[in-house]
Amino acid sequence: MRKIIKLLIIDDDRDDYTVIRDLLAGVHHRRYDVDWAPSANHALDLMHRKAYDVCLVDFYLTGTTAVEFIQLASQRGIGVPVIVLTGQDDETAELASQKAGAVEFLPKDDLTWRLLDRSIRYVIETADTVAQLRDANRFPQSILDSISTQIAIISESGKIDCVNRAWTDSAAANGMADQDWNGVDYLAVCDKAAAGDETAAEIAQAIRDVLDLRWTSFAAEYPCHSAGEQRWFRVSITRFQHLQSCWAVVVHDNITDRKLAEELARGAGSVPICVDASNFLVERYAANAPR
Template sequence: MIPPLDILIIEDNPGDADLIQDLVADNPTRIFRFTHVTRLSDAIKHLKMNSTDLILLDLGLPDSNGIETVWKIRETVPQVPIVVLTGYDDEETGRSAVKAGAQDYLVKGKVSGELLTRIIVYAVERHQYQNSLRESEQFLRCAMDALAAHIAILDPIGKILSVNAAWLTFARDNGANREDGFIGLNYLDACERASGSDSHIALDFANGIRAVIKGEKDFLNWSTPAIVPTRNAGSMLA
């Protein structure tokens, strides 16, 4: 059985809050448990003491108005999805609400029960997926940083997407340092521009990686130490 979703309605009009609940009351696939508050201050108190799966937020409250309301909720519970449901039928307001951290923006009187149910479920599922993705990224980062090997992950054109702690330490120990951790730098282009006594090694490495990317080779068997800027070629990744 699918567990019910706990929804916090922050709406100063009791009639609108009742209508929201009535719209999804007969949904055969999901059960919703609603809590209703009329003020932002009451919502913040509730959120600090109780968990919730999603917030349905009106932008016009007695103690808060406009996009600032979204910011205040987001500051209190940064990991809870917010769907703005308001009477402001304005595209710019909708974009601002999403930019402020809302998952979606709906206009009162223009939402069916089926649409509202779909938006709620999708927002919760998307939020859960984003959390899972964040946890996976954190696990990958920890796993990479725990390895002594120097690891750099590149995109198909050679830009650095991620490097591990050992790679950064090795690069810095050999005279290269960037505040951005080399993220976004085209590593292969940098290898090809290298000068100094090791430039031919860097060029061979870049050519080998490009051959793998193009499918000309299945893998690159490389026994030379990782290619990073040395004190003799310190401009390579500058």
């Protein structure tokens, strides 16, 4: 645990701030560098100029609440862990604070220097653990983002667990720049599109077949033309096991250059092409028998 903790107390009652500051002065094994903000706006200004380890926020601030303050801080990209303090032991306020993202909720009447120090240590350790987990998850995400093909990881329920940058870039180019793909029911998306799209229907069924262990993998080539451009893609779906669950990797690879070259070669008559380039070409692999 760090020896100096940078703390911001947000309370419109200066006397309450003084009491909390004096309580923390009783902690002898570490030092608290304490600042005070009498309002949410003042606090946000301070937080833009200085990094804090923890914020202690009075639930009922003049003109706002701790819940609204946490939401404002989040909107501005400020992710400091929060302990909410209150003069009333209010279960509704506690639940609202927890839902907003507060890590602790403490009645002011119960405060001692030991309780405050222990709660602050707990909040910092929790934030550090979350940061470590986030960093651990960044590495595989960075690997996915380095791949130029569009990749989505689909859970056993058919929902998207994560996508790579190529996927989000492609979505943005097609008018879905603000789409949050995490948790999206990809099977439902394909089913909805299947009404007028044979490709979407085939892909949805293929994902189900792979997740249900009827096939180990699936691949297909399909056209996806726009008004001003001819495009072809190859989709591949591969199954893998993780944490006793079945998952699928869905990859969409732009093969337009190859298809145009085939069209050009076929037009020149120099290379025999067996299948029309606009056909939906399907390959299924069942190397492993279904369970």
